[in-house]
Amino acid sequence: MASKKSDRDTITRRDYLNSTLVASGSVLLGAAGPMQLLAREEWNGYGGVGDYSSSNGNTWEVMSDGHKIRDHVFEPLPADITDTNETFDCVVVGGGISGLSAGLFYSRKTNGKKSCLILENHAIFGGEARRNEFEVGGERVMAHQGSAMYFPCLPGTFLSEFYRSIYIRNEDFQYQEWTGKQPEIPVGLTPYFGGGPASAFFFGPKFQKPEGMLLKDPWSRNLEGVPISATMREEWLRVRQPAAADTPVAKEHGDAGSRYMDSVTLEEYLMRAHGVSRETVRTFLSPVAGGGSGLGADALSAYAEFAADVLLPWDYSKQAQMFPGGNAGVARHIVKAMLPGVLPGEASMTGIAAAKVNFQALDRVRQPVRIRLRSTVVSVRHEGEPERAEAVKIVYLRNGKLYSVRARSVVVAGGSWTAKHIVKDLPSDQAAAYALFHRAPCLMANVALKNWRFLYKLGISEFQWFEGIGNYTAIRRLAKLDGIAPGISPDSPVVLTFKILFSSPGLPLEQQVIKGRTELYSTPFRVYEKRLRDQQTMMFGAHGFDARRDIAAIILNRWGHAYLAPQPGFFFGNEKHSAPGDFLRSHPYGRIAFANSDLAGIMDHRMSIMEADRATDQVIGRG
Numbered sequence: 001m002a003s004k005k006s007d008r009d010t011i012t013r014r015d016y017l018n019s020t021l022v023a024s025g026s027v028l029l030g031a032a033g034p035m036q037l038l039a040r041e042e043w044n045g046y047g048g049v050g051d052y053s054s055s056n057g058n059t060w061e062v063m064s065d066g067h068k069i070r071d072h073v074f075e076p077l078p079a080d081i082t083d084t085n086e087t088f089d090c091v092v093v094g095g096g097i098s099g100l101s102a103g104l105f106y107s108r109k110t111n112g113k114k115s116c117l118i119l120e121n122h123a124i125f126g127g128e129a130r131r132n133e134f135e136v137g138g139e140r141v142m143a144h145q146g147s148a149m150y151f152p153c154l155p156g157t158f159l160s161e162f163y164r165s166i167y168i169r170n171e172d173f174q175y176q177e178w179t180g181k182q183p184e185i186p187v188g189l190t191p192y193f194g195g196g197p198a199s200a201f202f203f204g205p206k207f208q209k210p211e212g213m214l215l216k217d218p219w220s221r222n223l224e225g226v227p228i229s230a231t232m233r234e235e236w237l238r239v240r241q242p243a244a245a246d247t248p249v250a251k252e253h254g255d256a257g258s259r260y261m262d263s264v265t266l267e268e269y270l271m272r273a274h275g276v277s278r279e280t281v282r283t284f285l286s287p288v289a290g291g292g293s294g295l296g297a298d299a300l301s302a303y304a305e306f307a308a309d310v311l312l313p314w315d316y317s318k319q320a321q322m323f324p325g326g327n328a329g330v331a332r333h334i335v336k337a338m339l340p341g342v343l344p345g346e347a348s349m350t351g352i353a354a355a356k357v358n359f360q361a362l363d364r365v366r367q368p369v370r371i372r373l374r375s376t377v378v379s380v381r382h383e384g385e386p387e388r389a390e391a392v393k394i395v396y397l398r399n400g401k402l403y404s405v406r407a408r409s410v411v412v413a414g415g416s417w418t419a420k421h422i423v424k425d426l427p428s429d430q431a432a433a434y435a436l437f438h439r440a441p442c443l444m445a446n447v448a449l450k451n452w453r454f455l456y457k458l459g460i461s462e463f464q465w466f467e468g469i470g471n472y473t474a475i476r477r478l479a480k481l482d483g484i485a486p487g488i489s490p491d492s493p494v495v496l497t498f499k500i501l502f503s504s505p506g507l508p509l510e511q512q513v514i515k516g517r518t519e520l521y522s523t524p525f526r527v528y529e530k531r532l533r534d535q536q537t538m539m540f541g542a543h544g545f546d547a548r549r550d551i552a553a554i555i556l557n558r559w560g561h562a563y564l565a566p567q568p569g570f571f572f573g574n575e576k577h578s579a580p581g582d583f584l585r586s587h588p589y590g591r592i593a594f595a596n597s598d599l600a601g602i603m604d605h606r607m608s609i610m611e612a613d614r615a616t617d618q619v620i621g622r623g
């Protein structure tokens, strides 16, 4: 099988998630905000087919219920709450990878003898790790809604044991082969821009190319022909060279290099490390550099870009892998290991990917872990003084009605943006720590094409651009799991994923995320649909692309609080505060502990798992 990345042997997570360019290393929206004007149909749009079809991104229903928490609608709690009369040993808030892992760890660590309930607000489990499914011309194609890449672990690590225990084996990732009569061109395994003979940059009106200009294999040509000044071109090329020798580099978490990186923005770091101008960073690097943390380089701690590779080295020789629906695959594997009947069939990668979800089996009495969907937790409070209370009362909203359950312990794994509102007796130090978490929005748009002949004719399978909506996308080979066609050719249906970030370089980070969310929440489906069609027409209209003919469907996944966007000081603290994630990890209180990947400052599903392991130890240890 040809792989465009075969010539690179040390591709890190950062390369995939953020930037292959960097080689070296309100005001809250008010109640009368514009998003209130967006009706459900203008928000959700088409959701695809299959079990995930009513759960694309944060749906209008989930967003509306979530904002009732923010707007204090349930403070004080009304009297008409239905008590389910249930008491669990543990309640987990959030059914993303962290919450699901917490359920599995809790059950395993207590030998299935204690009870656990996971409350999740979406219509299906997985959190940011869910998938979109399309049926195009009789073929099933899939794409990730958020979380994409799976990183094969180093043997003997905690994670490698964990993955094995949930039936994930690296050797089971086998990808679609090239079929059809046409000669093969390189097609990668990921939606990210890797560079190579089948890659291209597009330059349009912003670069005085109103007719559009495609530059193939730009890196091998050393950017020759790029319509920018010679100075800028030299700078851009320099970013691919090793950092200047006197630039501190992080080798270990907590060393001088990592602490330096956390004291400056990624923009400042790139300027120093590569001697480039702010303009070059903002025009060509942002927000792809920093994209793994959801904002541009100007706002983020430089360490955000490097922390995952420092903390979580993986087996780079095995390349990053991808389930057809991204890390929805990981979430499904956790569920299979925890509640086998939910995904009936074989406990293998192919069986788990193809199984139809048996929703009835999620929440049955007498099973050690239960998952209750469409349930938004609005209040978590100890019954009395936290350090002496015997239980915690949890109130959740489901189909417009409030219910309550009791628990002997709680793992709050839903993420900072709701944790800070729902935990009602949160001590002031924990509240101050959560106030330092800022989550950036993201729109993941999946565009299903009936075929990609227009790209094939150009000899390209991946491309990047620097104006308009989105930044890059790529045709990719899907893992050949049950239900996925074994082959790919220019005539095959494919999904192009457009990751759309909302960075406003120059504004303070807090304002950037609010501005971005306002735009995400107030832009109707049809407007985004038109912008996506226009973008592709601008880039490929002259090369045979016809939006009306070639696009089969578009799904929008709106993530209001997609990425933890760590500001300088997030990882190691500064003169004003200590590291907020570390504080929350080491300060559970009463019967409540905290999980979710955002505590690590790194948006990575491996962190979700590890945070869950720690949090379940804490609540079990509390007794």
Ligand SMILES: Cc1cc2nc3c(=O)[nH]c(=O)nc-3n(C[C@H](O)[C@H](O)[C@H](O)COP(=O)(O)OP(=O)(O)OC[C@H]3O[C@@H](n4cnc5c(N)ncnc54)[C@H](O)[C@@H]3O)c2cc1C
Pocket (backbone or CB within 6 Å): 017, 093, 094, 095, 096, 097, 098, 099, 119, 120, 121, 122, 126, 127, 128, 129, 145, 146, 147, 148, 149, 150, 327, 375, 376, 377, 378, 413, 414, 415, 418, 419, 422, 442, 444, 559, 562, 563, 595, 596, 597, 598, 602, 603, 604, 605, 606, 608
């Ligand atoms: C666009 C994007 C791309 C990414 N790509 C990758 C990647 O390629 N590889 C990788 O390893 N990682 C990636 N990540 C990061 C990683 O996958 C996520 O950090 C991880 O899946 C998060 O899992 P979690 O359980 O910690 O949080 P979440 O997935 O956010 O799960 C929390 C769940 O709790 C729910 N919830 C919140 N509050 C409440 C409440 N009050 N009541 C009930 N439910 C609640 C949320 O809606 C959500 O469903 C990506 C993240 C994003 C956003």
